[in-house]
Amino acid sequence: MRVFCASLATETNTFSPLRTDFSDFQQSFYAQPGEHPKTPTLCSAVFPALRRRAQSNEIELIEGTATWAEPGGLLNKETWVRLKWEVLDQVTAALPLDGVILGLHGAMIAEGCLDCEGELIEAIREIVGPDTVIGASFDPHSHLSRKRVVNADIITVFKEFPHTDFVEAGEACVDLTLRTIKGEIHPVTSVFDVRMLDVLPTNQQPMRGFVDRMKRMEIEGEVLSVSVIHGFMAGDSPDLGAKIVVLTDNDQPKADRIARSLGAELFSFRGQTKPDYLSPADALAQAQRATHGPVVVADVWDNPGGGVAGDSTLILEEAIAQNLSSMAFGTIWDPMAVRLCHAAGEGAVFDLRFGGKTSALAGNPIDARVTVVRNERNAVQSFGASVVPMGDCSVIRLGGIEVVLNSNRSQAFSPDLFTNLGVDISKRKVLVVKSTNHFHGAFSDVASEIIYAAVEGPYPNDPTKTHYENLSRPIWPIVKNPHKEVAE
Secondary structure (H helix, E strand, O other): OEEEEEEEEOEEOOOOOOOEOHHHHHHHEEEOOOOOOOOOOOOOOHHHHHHHHHHOOOOEEEEEEEEEOOOEOOEOHHHHHHHHHHHHHHHHHHOOOOEEEEEEOOEOOEOOEOOHHHHHHHHHHHHHOOOOEEEEEEOOOOOOOHHHHHHOOEEEEOOOOOOOOHHHHHHHHHHHHHHHHHOOOOEEEEEEEOOEOOOOOOOOOOHHHHHHHHHHHHHOOOOOEEEEEOOOOOOOOOOOOOEEEEEEEOOHHHHHHHHHHHHHHHHHOOOOOOOOEEOHHHHHHHHHHOOOOOEEEEEOOOOHHHOOOOOOOHHHHHHHHOOOEEEEEEEEEOHHHHHHHHHHOOOOEEEEEEOOOOOOOOOOOEEEEEEEEEEEEEEEEEEOOEEEEEEEEEEEEEOEEEEEEEOOOOOOOOOHHHHOOOOOHHHOOEEEEOOOOOOHHHHOOOOOEEEEEOOOOOOOOOHHHOOOOOOOOOOEOOOOOHHHHHHO
8 A cells, every 4th residue: 555644734823913934834843755753743643653554564655744833823825835736746756646644733824725724635636536545634723624524535633632632643544544445444424513613621521521422432433533623713714613523434324413413512512611711910819829839820822822922921021010939931932032141141140121022912021130040952842742842942030930931932831841941840839831721731740720811912812802704604602593593
């Protein structure tokens, strides 16, 4: 069996003040054919899974490009055309193929293209023909279009948020695609449009039980695969919103019935799934009342993983106003400030302006006399089995607060964000991180308490107030009862 794989991925916040081009892919992760590392990245777990199959002589593997850009603003047309044709030319050169397996995110939007992944899969289908099996793995914070469903035989989606199972989703995509090529299964797909847009963390109820039940359905053989697309509220897509995806072995009525049942149940959760969000002042005050630390305070909306800059100073301003100490803050994206700290050297004490550069909604720049505690070239943090680049970093101290400054935008995934830079988190009362929920998997092991702080800023976190130009379907909460409107 000849199988080709590639991975093109980013998450596009169409409301972000940022813009994305090829340099963002180069800075985050760009591997030409054969150069993918042994460890997976969030959207390229299909590569190591396929390499294991190739090493056992089960398949002949042809690797294409694998690349990922940290979530950001609209992708420029030149970069999208370049990356798309890079992969399409690789597919053409690899013919004939029994299978194509793609590691995608699913929320990429470019100038002139609202459905990048759908356009890519459709173009690959035109090249390989109807008999080649195409599998794709997606992030749940994506937009599932009909174009993707029609042209892909296998669709798998990370089930967990935080995405602790991205490797398993990639492996499932590989397994189901290869079994289809061998004729062991004949998958059919059903998609139910839940017509809902909400934050759906799976580390708490009701989503915890919902996901556990989906997993049991797969284990017990009731379905080949079942997934939830959560949707990505910061992407202006006509396919915005939650959807259920069910794959069965040649049983379309069963797939339709299960997708419809699960979709109705998920819709019943609307408005009940978010964590409790506090104001910055209340979040920090609650953290200070804790008997011991570290207490983790999540700045959920200035999250680089949602495509914003990650340089908001609003919570830091509040901490300074409250004269807090014993705090570590990670991170503030400011390449210029990092450069100045590296030039000054460790131990230097000088006046530094940092943060608050990319948006009028992200707070003011901080002007302070700081001490450079640590400088590090090419710093990294971990996200499960994946290594996440943070670029050159600096740790600065102002009063009793240590701040990690990074030059590659990245949300907080793991405590080694701090410990790799010499910050002893066991001696800090409060850790402030910028992440909506991906921090939870690793930080929950060390946190005495986790608090979610909602700061209004550049991220469009309320769909009822967001001006979507490309959304024409009724979805909750923009429409109170979208299914009734569709029925009428």
